[in-house]
Structure formats: C-alpha cells, structure tokens
Amino acid sequence: MQIYKVGGAVRDRLLGKPVTDIDWVVVGATTEEMLAKGFRPVGADFPVFLHPKSGEEYALARTERKSGRGYGGFTFHASPEVTLEEDLIRRDLTINAMAEDDQQNLTDPYHGQRDLEARLLRHVSPAFAEDPLRVLRVARFAARYAGLDFTVASETLELMRQLSESGELEALTAERSWKEISRALMEDQPQVFIEVLRECGALKVLMPEVDALFGVPQPEAHHPEIDTGAHTLSVLEQAARHKQPLTVRWACLLHDLGKGLTPKEEWPRHIAHEHKGLKLIKAVNERFKAPKDCQELALLVGEYHTHGHRALELKPSTLLELLQSFDVYRRPQRFEEFIAACEMDARGRKGLEQRSYPQADYLRGAANAARTVAVQPLLEKGFKGPELGEAIKRERLKALKAYKEAASA
Structure with missing residues (x-):
C-alpha cells in the first residue's frame, strides 16, 4: 500500500x-x-x-x-x-x-509542473472531452488564477468548444452546474469565468440570456463602455473587488438581462428593460436551482436597480414603495445587498469605477427614517387591522417627506 x-x-x-x-x-x-x-x-x-x-x-x-x-x-x-x-x-x-x-x-x-511555470491550463488526455462538467471547472480555474496570468491552452479551449457544441452540457444537473457557477462567482476575477465560457461557446448553451447581452449597445453618455455584455463583466469585476457576497454577485450578473430583449430599432435605449428582464432572471434562477436568497435578490435588483440610481430624485411615495418591496423592516440585510448591487452597477462603467455613489447613504437614511415610525402610539389610538396598516403607511410617508426635505436643505 x-x-x-x-x-x-x-x-x-x-x-x-x-x-x-x-x-x-x-x-x-x-x-x-x-x-x-x-x-x-x-x-x-x-x-x-x-x-x-x-x-x-x-x-x-x-x-x-x-x-x-x-x-x-x-x-x-x-x-x-x-x-x-x-x-x-x-x-x-x-x-x-x-x-x-x-x-x-x-x-x-x-508535465503539470511545466504548465504551472508556463501559466497554462491544459487538459491531461483526450478523455477530458468525456465529462461536460470540466468546461465549467476549467473556466472556474481560469477565474481563480487569472491574477497569476494563467490562460487556457488553445487545444483545451478547442475541446471545450467541441463539448459545448455536442449537447453534452445539457446533460449536466442543475445542482452540479450551480456548485461550479457559485464557486466561480466567488473567485477573485469571476468575470474571467464568463469570458472563458463565452469564448468556448458554453455561455450561449448554459446562459443564453447573458450571452445575448454582448453586442447590445447602451447610451454612451451613461455607459462609456457601450456594450451591455462588457458592462455586465465590469459590474461582476467590481463586485469581486469590493468583496461582495454570492447573492450580490449573482444579482450583478443578471441585473441587465432585459436589455437583451430590446429590438434593434430601439437601440441604444432600453425602455422598461427592468420589467422585461424579470422573466429571464426567473428562468436562469430556476434552471440552476439557485438558493432562495440569490433568486430573490436577483429579481429585486433586476426590477429596482434604476430606482436605486435615481434615489435622490424619487418622490417620498415611490421611496416608500421601494422600501416596502424589500421588507426593510424585517429584512434589513437584503436592502443592504440591494444597495451594494446598485453601487457595483454604477461603478461597473469604463472610467467611472472610482466615482462616489451618494445614493447608497441616502437609501440607508431613508430606510432608517421609515423604521423609526413607532407602532405602539398608533395602537394606543385604537388603530387595528387594515386601518393600522394604513396609519403606519401614512406615518412612514410623513417621515420620508421630512427626511427628503432635510437631505435637500
């Protein structure tokens, strides 16, 4: 032995x-x-x-x-x-x-040591092409070691391309795929994972909704990088750079899927892409059986990220609706992750990575203002049932109006 x-x-x-x-x-x-x-x-x-x-x-x-x-x-x-x-x-x-x-x-x-020195990810034998999970694994290793200048060997990339075209990727279970995807997203350079999958043709098989973003333009005034796919990769890169959790990274990857549905004649504008993208985000969530917290945040970020960017302009009533949607009173952490995803989205733009994001503190302040509304005085006034709910809502709206006025002063 x-x-x-x-x-x-x-x-x-x-x-x-x-x-x-x-x-x-x-x-x-x-x-x-x-x-x-x-x-x-x-x-x-x-x-x-x-x-x-x-x-x-x-x-x-x-x-x-x-x-x-x-x-x-x-x-x-x-x-x-x-x-x-x-x-x-x-x-x-x-x-x-x-x-x-x-x-x-x-x-x-x-000759693994030789390939370590050459910074190459190379398959051991032709049997590599028998296991479709290896496409995801190699892309994950590429993300892990990108900081050490590792690249995928051209002959290995070709085998990955053949696997992507063979239909074998479709035989992967949601659980095995998610395990690799979630681990890859938590690497130092998760955007490399998506880049490698795209390069070998696996992205259009596994996540056609994300693949469809490449080549779709956005208004240059807001997005100097123009390409929506390039922007998504930058947002993911920022999320890793700022050590965001998996929930935020997953939401960052999926937040702009609706832009892939915009008709070409409407480019580079993407009217109502937030709502259009929800069915796509839901489809990707279900395909990989993502954990519930990842699914929920991805959908909320997809729907409300432009609200986050426009936070300083929102009417108190719209701000209240936003806070209600996130249930900030019982689930403060989820709203904090939403703010983080919005900030990564704002930073994931060419040349604007260091730009400040005052919306973050403004949204936190709004959530705190709404939370300060005490329920006990309303109960003492005799409010109960639906009437109590409406009374709480009125008081929260009043608190948000006061908060907005103070912030504008």
Whole structure:
C-alpha cells in the first residue's frame, strides 16, 4: 500500500498558495485492507474512505470509462493493480494531475509542473472531452488564477468548444452546474469565468440570456463602455473587488438581462428593460436551482436597480414603495445587498469605477427614517387591522417627506 497526496494540494504548494483541502490516493490496496486499518467507507459510486483520525478523504486508485451522458455517465474500476499514473490520467488538467509522497517527492507524468511555470491550463488526455462538467471547472480555474496570468491552452479551449457544441452540457444537473457557477462567482476575477465560457461557446448553451447581452449597445453618455455584455463583466469585476457576497454577485450578473430583449430599432435605449428582464432572471434562477436568497435578490435588483440610481430624485411615495418591496423592516440585510448591487452597477462603467455613489447613504437614511415610525402610539389610538396598516403607511410617508426635505436643505 502506497499513499500519495494528489491534485489541488500539490498544485497550490508548488504555486506557493495556502493548502486547505488535501486529497489522498491509495495505490495497491483493497477495500478490505482499508477497512481493517479503521478507514470508514463513504463513496457509493467508487471506493472513498475517511481516515479514522483526521477525517480526510482517501480514495483507492481507479480508472474510469465513459458509459453514458453527462457528469455521472462513467464506470469506475478500482483494484490494487491500478497504478498511480493510471489514476492521474483520468484527471482534468495537468496542473491537477500531480502527486507527491510523504517525502514531497513529485510524480508528474503529464508535465503539470511545466504548465504551472508556463501559466497554462491544459487538459491531461483526450478523455477530458468525456465529462461536460470540466468546461465549467476549467473556466472556474481560469477565474481563480487569472491574477497569476494563467490562460487556457488553445487545444483545451478547442475541446471545450467541441463539448459545448455536442449537447453534452445539457446533460449536466442543475445542482452540479450551480456548485461550479457559485464557486466561480466567488473567485477573485469571476468575470474571467464568463469570458472563458463565452469564448468556448458554453455561455450561449448554459446562459443564453447573458450571452445575448454582448453586442447590445447602451447610451454612451451613461455607459462609456457601450456594450451591455462588457458592462455586465465590469459590474461582476467590481463586485469581486469590493468583496461582495454570492447573492450580490449573482444579482450583478443578471441585473441587465432585459436589455437583451430590446429590438434593434430601439437601440441604444432600453425602455422598461427592468420589467422585461424579470422573466429571464426567473428562468436562469430556476434552471440552476439557485438558493432562495440569490433568486430573490436577483429579481429585486433586476426590477429596482434604476430606482436605486435615481434615489435622490424619487418622490417620498415611490421611496416608500421601494422600501416596502424589500421588507426593510424585517429584512434589513437584503436592502443592504440591494444597495451594494446598485453601487457595483454604477461603478461597473469604463472610467467611472472610482466615482462616489451618494445614493447608497441616502437609501440607508431613508430606510432608517421609515423604521423609526413607532407602532405602539398608533395602537394606543385604537388603530387595528387594515386601518393600522394604513396609519403606519401614512406615518412612514410623513417621515420620508421630512427626511427628503432635510437631505435637500
């Protein structure tokens, strides 16, 4: 029995990055031997075990072959005869197909170290094209390591293009896709993920609504970058730069989908794109079964982001409607994330990345003004039921009028 550290732990050590998760491969062992040493089995499809003390995952060396469509369409074979090189060749990228023993002696049959030095994301073998999930994984690694100047090898990009055109991407489950998308959006440069997907043709398969934004112009006075797709990438880049959470990043990606529906004869204006985009945002949300908080914020940002930009001009009644829509009294965090998404949208414009966004503090102040309205005095006056609701609304409107006047003074 020989045990090797493999994959990301080896890659990140060689890159000088912190190693978090460690994967182990066991060569020359049987399931019975692992159980005898106290390892606990966890793999339903192939033999993976948890270490009796550390709890880390140890997998028996295995080979795999394509047996059906999609990510799960593989047959695995594990036995003591499977070599380390045979196990490594089934991996996606050369930089993930290295192993080291307990003395840090490197096993690198597919030149992963060379590709690390060349800053290349390159597939290990033609079997790469058997797993459609790898298109998303490579794009995610491109986003992760863009800051280190990594690029996707041209021959790997070609395989990704073939996979995108094959129909295999459509066999991916919503859960597996979302796992990769959500992880990619939380990388330092998530816009690179979208760029790579677009370059290999996967974006128009997975998110045609986002792909449709490229080549759609906007008024240059408001958007010096003009192209709506380029703007979306910039907004996503700003969201990452300002360390926004996943909910905000997802909303940033989808906020302008309605502009993809504008007839060409109306370009570069996009009248009512906020409402037109809602059905598209809903479709993307459902396609990937995004978490509820991501879905809700994306829809709200899509519908109201122009309200955010025009906050200083809004009538108190419109401002109140906005606050009610977000339920700022019970869910203050969601309104804070809306403000963040609006600010990223405003900053995601060429040459305006550092521009101040006074709307943010104004909206926070408006929410606080509305929240200060006390319910108890209204109850004491005898208001109840629908009448109480109307009375609260009147008082909040009064508070917002006072707030607006004070802010304008």
